[in-house]
Amino acid sequence: MSKADLDKLVAQFPGAVVSSHSNFGDDTAVVTADQLKDVMRYLRDTAGFDFLVNVTAVDYFGREPRFEVVYHLRSMATGNRLRIKVGLHEEEGGPSAEVATVSDLWPTANWQEREAYDMFGIKFTGHPDLRRILMYEEFIGHPLRKDYPKEQRQPLIRRDYSLG
């Protein structure tokens, strides 16, 4: 499918692409966090991947790098698809994982990056409006992290109406 695009990308950014594979028919390139913006700009403007399908993150708890931010791209002209991944470190108690935002390249990334921030605590530097989106402001922690217990609620309101 877009194996040729993947090869081109590797040739263009030999230092940025850490690894690449085409498992299950999904062409994937893992790039370094500092060069992500350049890679994305190249893919959008030169390689024709003008449609950002989605942005999400994965928490590989206990593995280094702990987080991965995943971008799926599609070319509206050819229909080719490509997956770009960035590995992000975060140390216990240290500053949160950071990566540059792509919301200036694609406005659709705005809310999706906010969601990744909300759910995983990944900071997108340069994001115009980085705040929680699905959870409420008072919520502490990032619920989709593997170390957040599934049933740990943080109620805003509880009332007892028993009439005795």
Next chain:
Amino acid sequence: MSTTTQSKTGSKKLALGMPTPEEITAGGIPGISARPKLPPDLMAKLNNEELEEVEDIELPTEPMTINMGPSHPATHGTVRIILTIDGETVRDSDVQVGYLHRCFEKEAEAATYTQVFPYTDRLNYVSPLLNNVGFALAVEKLLGIVDRLPERASYIRVIVGEISRITDHLTCLGASAMEVGGFTPFLWMIKVREWLWELLEELTGARLTHSYVRIGGVAQDLPEHFIEKLRAVLEKSVEVLGECESLLVKNRIFRDRMDGVGTISAEDAIAWGWTGPCLRSTGVPYDVRKDHPYLVYDRFEFDVPVGSVGDNYDRVAVRLEEIRQSMRILDQACKQIPAGPVLLDEPRICMPPKNAVYNTIESMIGHFKLIVDGIKVPPGEVYSYTEGGNGELGFYIVSDGSGRPYRCHVRAPSFIHTQALSKLILGAGIADIIPTFGLINMIGGECDR
């Protein structure tokens, strides 16, 4: 009298669509024959040049912040919009979603692959079967059995999926019509939806949340005479649909609320990540069923309707036409559907038949293993995408080789469409928010997951 008070301004219309003075005096306004004549001194006032400034007079207003939602009567779905308005015009808005965040992704990580199906039902709860199919295809891609699916199962998935798509569009259009005051189309469309739900109930046992698709096929075969019943329902539905269409597209009030409202260009729509009927309304013919055919969609003839302007009316028209195209697909699928099994014969993936579970030890053990451990899916990650009711419905699944997904992300079209709402309503009136929001078709379960 009429000759002496000829207007100096000619036939210039005054503000607010008021008739000109000579129209009043002549009584010749179309539709109004016997108009009482005004006294001469008032006529003189009306002809005064100063009055022309009326056009430019605006009431002085300060920007005001008002809150819309999260439980607003005229929006279907819970969303909160904080509006900065200047008079009636929206100057700025902050759309807040997340009031129905039911943690699909966290729940999916705790459930086996088969147990995730009920959760997918409740993503886009207007077309549950399309979500079922989307999730099943993603897991099947990981398992590498997409090409081995029984043909009859693929056809059944197409049939139930297209029925779901019809109900999705009917609900969207009916609710949107109701929100702008047209209650009749809503009742008629719900009537058609009931017919289709009754069919699906006969097939799956549930009216709305079906959980009918399984990994490797579907839960059970079509009941007797299902195809004939479906044909009869479709025949009836086409008639009702025609009636609804004439109520909507020829309705002056409806058109005034829809035409030219919420316009977006094709470039913007692509930049905002739009897919599905919303993207097609701007003229981009991107349909996953056509561009990346899955299941057996490459065997059907159907058109991808596109709009031209990308306004609300185009979104209505595209959905109406898509219902017809879905009926075309259904018609062809009913003709082509072959006989055969509906579930893959693969004991490590699919449940053995109940009869065998009770009578043979191998099936019993297989059943037990599948229930307790779940289907063992090879480690890896896939992104699989199908055409959902609202657009490209993608599932990004990471597997660690166990029976439960390590990570299951949904690319929810509603979430991505709702993001552009701020842009669509900028500069529009408050009343325009409702139809624009309705036709983006934000479904809470899918948007907030």
Next chain:
Amino acid sequence: MAESYTTRLDDALNWARKYSLFTYPFVTACCGMEYMATAASKYDIARFGAEFPRFSPRQADLLFVVGTITERQAPVLHRIWMQMAEPKYVVAFGVCASTGGFYQNYNTVPGCDQVIPVDVYIPGCPPRPEQVLDGLILLQKKIAEATTWVQRRDRKELELAAQSTDGRKRLPVVA
């Protein structure tokens, strides 16, 4: 004498109330689809005197909590209940509103009775329209018998007032 008169009046009032329920559908999720079906022509909730959804809580006396209540939504729900005029009744429509259903996680409230008092629980995910109508009839029965939460609370207040030693007696509140 006076007391029996009040009871008879209450009976008449309750009879009237049970057939003129003005609903406020607090629709959040999937159950809304079945709410639509219940309100539309085939199942026609109008036959039971609960025809007209009032989309303002101040004009409604029956709150249908239709769908999952999340932690973020809960304060909104409570506020809407507070805004309703008395006497008011609450129906939890569907299993999510009743107990949280199969969503047991960090953001779903395990039943809207954690936030507001509920009179009738309708199970089902989503409940069939027939079940909803059954729930409505059950509520009407409860209103006639004066066993809904608001009615019980009023009685309790009366009892407490009667027991009070300062001699003051609070009058029953008739909304």
